[in-house]
Amino acid sequence: MSERICVGAIAGAFGVHGEVRLKSFTSEAADIARYSPLTTEDGARSFTVSLTRQVTGGLGARLSGVATREQAEALRGVTLWAPRSALPALPDDEFYHADLIGLEVYDTGGRLLGQVKAVYDHGAGDFLEVTGAQTLLLPFTRQTVPTVDLAAGRLVADPPGSDE
Incomplete structure (x- = not known):
């Protein structure tokens, strides 16, 4: 079993102040922020996630270290990963x-x-x-x-x- 689970992806920039459009893969979309900090798939970057609002196609969020629209747009397509230990245990008939x-x-x-x-x-x-x-x-x-x-x-x- 994997030690990390993909819990979301960055769909692009939202607004002009570094906010991102976040696609959550968690059963309750807003739960993605509870597993923060999240890392990129290669583990090279880590982000603390603060949700700001519901947006078309996902959630608006601020990520630590992302302050401009250009920085947010450069993260388009990046997947976000949480350690398995941060996620809830699943019942026997559910699987990641x-x-x-x-x-x-x-x-x-x-x-x-x-x-x-x-x-x-x-x-x-x-x-x-x-x-x-x-x-x-x-x-x-x-x-x-x-x-x-x-x-x-x-x-x-x-x-x-x-x-x-």
Whole structure:
């Protein structure tokens, strides 16, 4: 399991005084500030986050060390990471996306289908991208993915249409 979890991304500058538009990946968007300070993916920079307001497409925020629009705009696309220890423990049936990536995926008959390459959330629920002999996009539901075993590094999937 990863020691750090991606909790957001900077979508660009907001205003002229160094404020950023922040996209939060936390279940409650405003919780991103609770995990501050956040670091860049490479760990080279750290930011204390202060939320200022709701904005179209995310949250307005001030980041420590960012005082101008140019500095804020230069951070567009930067992901923000929190230490796992700062995040809440999840119930047994919930998972951080980072923990699913790389897991081996087996069908209910024990045949290896591939590995989880990515987890997507387009608003209607999560989907797992599984790469192997073919690429699969599986809904991440209890019906389609009845077993997730993080300790063993695997999950069992029953892809739609697999019983035909």
